Amino acid sequence: MKRSEPESSINKAYLPTQELWLATEPLLPVEKPKPQGGRPRGDAQQLFNAMFYVLRTGIQWKALPSQLGAASTAHDRYQEWVKAGVFEELWHLGLMQNQVEGQLDWEWQSIDSASSKAPLGGESVGANPTDRGKGGTKRHIITEAHGLPIALTVTGANVHDKKQVEPLLDSMPFYPLCRMKKTHSTFVPTKGMIMQTFVRLSFYFLSGSHQSPRRRTKRTQNARLQSQKMGLRKNHSWMNRFRRILIRWEKKVDNYLAFLHLACAHIVWKNCTLADPF
Numbered sequence: 001m002k003r004s005e006p007e008s009s010i011n012k013a014y015l016p017t018q019e020l021w022l023a024t025e026p027l028l029p030v031e032k033p034k035p036q037g038g039r040p041r042g043d044a045q046q047l048f049n050a051m052f053y054v055l056r057t058g059i060q061w062k063a064l065p066s067q068l069g070a071a072s073t074a075h076d077r078y079q080e081w082v083k084a085g086v087f088e089e090l091w092h093l094g095l096m097q098n099q100v101e102g103q104l105d106w107e108w109q110s111i112d113s114a115s116s117k118a119p120l121g122g123e124s125v126g127a128n129p130t131d132r133g134k135g136g137t138k139r140h141i142i143t144e145a146h147g148l149p150i151a152l153t154v155t156g157a158n159v160h161d162k163k164q165v166e167p168l169l170d171s172m173p174f175y176p177l178c179r180m181k182k183t184h185s186t187f188v189p190t191k192g193m194i195m196q197t198f199v200r201l202s203f204y205f206l207s208g209s210h211q212s213p214r215r216r217t218k219r220t221q222n223a224r225l226q227s228q229k230m231g232l233r234k235n236h237s238w239m240n241r242f243r244r245i246l247i248r249w250e251k252k253v254d255n256y257l258a259f260l261h262l263a264c265a266h267i268v269w270k271n272c273t274l275a276d277p278f
Contacts, residue, residue: 010065014056015049020269023093024048029084042073050074051081052266055259058243082254087261092173094268095150099174101273105145106176110232111168113140114239115157122251126156137248139239139260140164142172147234148271149264154257238267 028044050068054061064071081087098104118125118135128136136157142150151168240246242263250256 010053010067011057014053016052016266017270019272020052020090020266021045021048023265023269024086024090027086027089027093029080029086042069042077044077047074047077051078052262055242055244055262058246060249078258079255082258087258087265091149091261091265091268094265094272095148095173097272098148098268103146103271103273104148104150104176107145109142109144109150110229111140111142111161111165112232112236113138113161113164114236116246116248118157118248120249120251122248123253124154124156125248126158128157131157137253137256139245140168141235141239142168143231143235145231146271147231147238148268149235149239152257152260152264154253154260235267239263 025044031041046069050064051074053059053068054064054074061071061075064074068074095104115128115130115136115138117128117131118137121135125135125137127133138155138157138159140153140155140161142152144150151172153164153167153171155164239260242259245256245259245263248256250259
């Protein structure tokens with residue numbers, strides 16, 4: 001007989017908030033009827049807690065505490081919700097809630113990427129040039145001024161950042177209101193970007209010249225650039241708290257991308273001031 005884990009083995013800090021679950025519940029796919037009967041499906045909230053627990057702690061599915069349900073059931077339900085696009089929709093819904101509350105700062109946006117090891121290989125995995133050519137994956141992200149993620153893509157570790165600018169813009173759920181108001185918005189690139197990629201950025205964000213006036217000193221320009229990139233550093237710090245995405249163990253890119261979407265959803269919903277999303 002399998003020995004049950006004590007209740008204290010589950011750290012509640014690794015469980016999702018009630019607000020995040022209330023936002024997730026309406027997005028879940030409708031359960032298919034069973035005319036011939038059968039066993040009832042597991043509790044959806046308990047299984048959602050199990051998925052989030054795996055994301056935060058980085059444990060294997062088989063090491064899931066029994067208090068959070070059967071590992072096979074949680075994994076199967078995770079696959080089902082990934083196909084339904086639940087986690088991506090949850091993230092986009094959180095961005096819209098932040099936009100309604102005025103929490104998104106569209107004054108400037110930052111783009112960067114982070115590489116992760118992929119020991120098992122799979123889809124969207126390439127030779128990492130910074131890790132002796134070992135298999136790796138890279139997440140490309142755009143953040144607004146406060147560091148909230150507004151766009152995300154996943155590629156192999158050998159894909160240059162500049163090739164993901166347009167796919168990132170296409171993946172955004174909506175564009176900033178500054179485009180409609182015809183106000184200026186600044187895009188802060190990393191060193192890996194080149195100026196040719198700003199042609200389409202100027203179309204979306206209506207940003208003028210990204211060069212600072214001549215009267216500004218180099219020290220002032222560097223200080224302003226560092227302050228603008230602070231939001232991007234915050235985002236990397238928030239994302240790295242989810243241990244499951246530090247090393248990619250999913251062979252299917254959709255499963256890995258869903259974990260990233262869930263992490264982004266937690267970040268944006270936590271920033272909302274509304275206690276009850278509904």
